[in-house]
Amino acid sequence: MDLKEAARAVRENAYAPYSNFRVGAALRSEEGQVFVGCNVENVAYPEGTCAEAGAIAAMIASGAQKIVEAYVIADSPDPVPPCGGCRQKLSEFAGRDVPVTLATTDGAEFKTTVGDLLPGAFDAGHMDRT
Numbered sequence: 001m002d003l004k005e006a007a008r009a010v011r012e013n014a015y016a017p018y019s020n021f022r023v024g025a026a027l028r029s030e031e032g033q034v035f036v037g038c039n040v041e042n043v044a045y046p047e048g049t050c051a052e053a054g055a056i057a058a059m060i061a062s063g064a065q066k067i068v069e070a071y072v073i074a075d076s077p078d079p080v081p082p083c084g085g086c087r088q089k090l091s092e093f094a095g096r097d098v099p100v101t102l103a104t105t106d107g108a109e110f111k112t113t114v115g116d117l118l119p120g121a122f123d124a125g126h127m128d129r130t
């Protein structure tokens with residue numbers, strides 16, 4: 001399945017009545033499966049969740065755990081940058097070289113990687129004192 005089309009399609013289902021900013025995300029797991037997510041806002045604003053978080057939750061719920069490619073799309077003037085929390089969430093399940101495409105609904109794309117999105121990422125090694 002095409003990640004771009006999957007992300008574009010799931011974005012239509014976003015629940016974003018407060019920001020009116022709908023985001024779609026699609027991930028491919030190492031098994032080749034595609035998982036999608038959209039942002040889900042809440043009247044208690046901090047309870048809202050990002051598109052990337054939804055896609056990651058769907059992947060984990062299905063039993064897959066390794067991301068090999070990601071695509072994020074929004075109706076933004078420039079290709080939408082994932083928020084800081086989502087960069088950390090992607091980093092949990094993807095290597096530094098995993099490609100991430102950021103896109104606008106108008107068709108602009110910016111290709112980057114998980115490592116470039118989160119330089120100096122905190123990982124389990126930083127808790128190792130032995």
Ligand code: THU
Binds near residue numbers: 039040048
């Ligand atoms: N949003 C995402 O879904 N992903 C991001 O990486 C950036 C922000 C959502 C959260 C909120 O529902 C809306 O965009 C505005 O911040």
